[in-house]
Amino acid sequence: MGLEIRKFVNYSELVHIEGFKKVDKPLHIFAVAAVITNPWSGQYIDDLKPEIQSFAPILGQELSERILKIAGGPDHVEAYGKAAVVGTEGEIEHGSAFTHTLRFGNFFRNAVDAKTYLIFTNTRGPANAPIMIPLMDKHDPGKRSHYHTIQFAISDSPAANEIVIALGGADGGRPHHRIGDRYQDLKELGNDIDDPAKK
Numbered sequence: 729m730g731l732e733i734r735k736f737v738n739y740s741e742l743v744h745i746e747g748f749k750k751v752d753k754p755l756h757i758f759a760v761a762a763v764i765t766n767p768w769s770g771q772y773i774d775d776l777k778p779e780i781q782s783f784a785p786i787l788g789q790e791l792s793e794r795i796l797k798i799a800g801g802p803d804h805v806e807a808y809g810k811a812a813v814v815g816t817e818g819e820i821e822h823g824s825a826f827t828h829t830l831r832f833g834n835f836f837r838n839a840v841d842a843k844t845y846l847i848f849t850n851t852r853g854p855a856n857a858p859i860m861i862p863l864m865d866k867h868d869p870g871k872r873s874h875y876h877t878i879q880f881a882i883s884d885s886p887a888a889n890e891i892v893i894a895l896g897g898a899d900g901g902r903p904h905h906r907i908g909d910r911y912q913d914l915k916e917l918g919n920d921i922d923d924p925a926k927k
Contacts, residue, residue, distance in 0.1 A: 731783045732765040733790075734890065738798055739880045746903035755903055756804065759861055759878050760794045761885075761894035762787055766818045769889035776825045784826050788835035791895045796839060799897055805840040807863040807874040807898040814852045815886035823850045826893055836895055842866035846895075854888075856881045861896030870910040873901030 739759040744751060764787070767779045799805050810833065812823025826832055833846045847862045858881050865874035878896040886892045914921055 729765075729767055731767075731786055734763045734765070734885075736790075736794060737761045737763065737882050737885075738794070739878065739896075740798055743903060749904060751903040753900065756799070756899045757876065757878055757896075758795065758798045758898070759859075759880065759894055759896035760791055760798060761859060761882065761892050762791055763882065763885040764891050764893060766815060766822055766886075766889050766891045768819070768822050769815070769817045776821070780825050780829055781831065784829045784831040785835075787826060787893055788832040791893065792835040792839050795836070795895045795897060799899065802840045804899045805897045806866060806900055807876055808836060808840065808842065808866050809847045809861045809863040809878075809896050810836075811849045811859055811861040811892075811894045811896070812851070813857050813859055813886055813892040813894075814850075815888045815890045816852065816854055817888040818852065818891060820850050820852055823852075823891055823893070826891070832893075837866075840866055840897075844869045853886070855884050855886065857886070859892060859894055861894055863896055863898055865901075871901075872907055872909045873905040874898070876902060 741757050743755040810827050812827045814823040827848055847864045849860045858879055861878040863876040865871040876898050
């Protein structure tokens with residue numbers, strides 16, 4: 729069976745006021761999702777690799793091209809992330825199969841000249857389940873200002889035999905961010921950046 733995409737869904741919001749205060753520059757938060765038929769639905773398959781290698785690059789390229797159009801180009805992506813929501817006849821592993829491969833993520837990462845990994849969620853649920861896409865800075869994983877979460881839902885997706893695969897992004901950090909970053913914490917605690925739990 730080839731890759732079957734039922735539909736694409738775009739999500740976009742422009743934030744003008746946050747915390748009862750106008751923002752200096754409206755924050756654009758955006759996402760794109762593909763609703764696909766789960767090729768392993770309702771059965772246990774030992775080897776997922778053939779479908780990963782066949783389908784992940786198609787999804788990675790298609791979603792990357794679409795999200796960059798929503799963003800207005802790669803220069804408008806400062807934070808990014810990804811998510812999968814598997815329908816109830818599938819495994820969490822089925823969503824992970826498509827999102828946790830460089831054959832998927834490298835399209836978006838390379839397009840926006842990023843250095844960090846794509847932060848992620850992989851969940852299972854019925855139609856209208858929340859799609860939660862965590863974001864972080866594309867260059868610096870410790871930059872807390874760019875820790876966002878995009879949340880939206882698709883009323884008829886995923887069906888039991890489907891998977892929603894999504895990419896998300898933002899053109900800036902959280903409005904009025906004021907909690908510092910992890911490097912300041914490490915300095916104050918006297919902890920090492922490579923082993924932040926220990927001194």
